[in-house]
Amino acid sequence: MPELPEVQTIINGLNKKVISKTISSIIEKRRGTIIFGENIKICEFGKIENIKRRGKYIIIKTSKDLKLIIHLRMTGKLIFEKDLNNSSSHSRAEIIFSDKTKLIFDDVRTFGKIQIINVNKTINSLQKLGVEPLSNKFDAEYLKNEIKNRKAPIKNVLLDQKVIAGLGNIYVAEILFRAKVHPATLANKIKTTDLKRIVSETKSVLQEAIKHNGTTISDYRSVEDKNGEFQNFLRVYGKETCECGAMIQKIKQAGRSTYFCEECQK
C-alpha cells in the first residue's frame, strides 16, 4: 500500500529515470485505467518537465501543458523498463518514451488510475486534500483546529486525506504507537500534549521511512523494482508482541486492521 513515503520514493526514482524524456505514446492495457479530462485534445504529450507529489498523488507535468495525475491506490507500481518488449504480469498502462524505454503502470487490484488533464485544470480529489504532513503548516495548532469537532476515533481522522494528505494504515499505526495514544480515542478528546506528540512523531516516522525507501509489506516496489526497507523498523503494524512484552492487539476500525499495544497506548 503506497503511502506518502512510498510515493515519495517512487518520485525520487522517476526524477532519476524519466525527467526530460519525450512521451511518444501512452497505451491503455486495461480499460478504465486512464481517464481523460473533459474537452481535452491531445496531439502530442510532450516532454516530462517535472514530477511532484501531493498526498499520495503523483503529478507529472509535460511540455505540452498536460498533467498526468497518478494514484496507485493499494497495489499500483510504476516500473521503469529499458526493453519495449518486456512487460509485467499486471500491466494496466504503459508510457512509451521516444528513446524506446517505457514506464509500466502495473496494478494487481486495478484500483489505481491515471488521469490526464490540462495543466491549468485540477481534479476534485486533489483540491480537497488537507495539509502536507512534512510542511510547516502541519503543527499542533492546525491539528487541534481540524479535529475539534470530530468525534470519530483518532485513527479514522488521521486516515482522512482531507485532514492530512498522505497517511495510510501502516504509518498511522506507527505514529499512534510512538505517540502513545490509543487508536480508539475520540479525536476531540485528545489532550494538547498528545497532539503535539502525534505531530512530531508523524514527521519523524515519515522522514525515517523516506530515508529507508518506504515499507514493502507485499506489493510496493520502487521504480527500479526494489523493495523498501522500513518494514524492518516497524514497531507495531503486523506485530504479535510489543517491545514491552505485552501482546499486540488487533482490532477493526473503519474497515481496516488496527494494531496497538494496550499497555503503551492508553
Next chain:
DNA sequence: ATTGCTTCCTGAGCGC
C-alpha cells in the same frame, strides 16, 4: 457537517 457502511478488485493463505 460528520460518520460509517459498501463498493471496486485479485491473489494469498487457510481448512477440509
Next chain:
DNA sequence: TGCGCTCAGGAAGCAA
C-alpha cells in the same frame, strides 16, 4: 489437488 472462504485496504459514493 482443488474448492470455497476470508482477508488485505484507499477513497468515492451514499444514507443516516
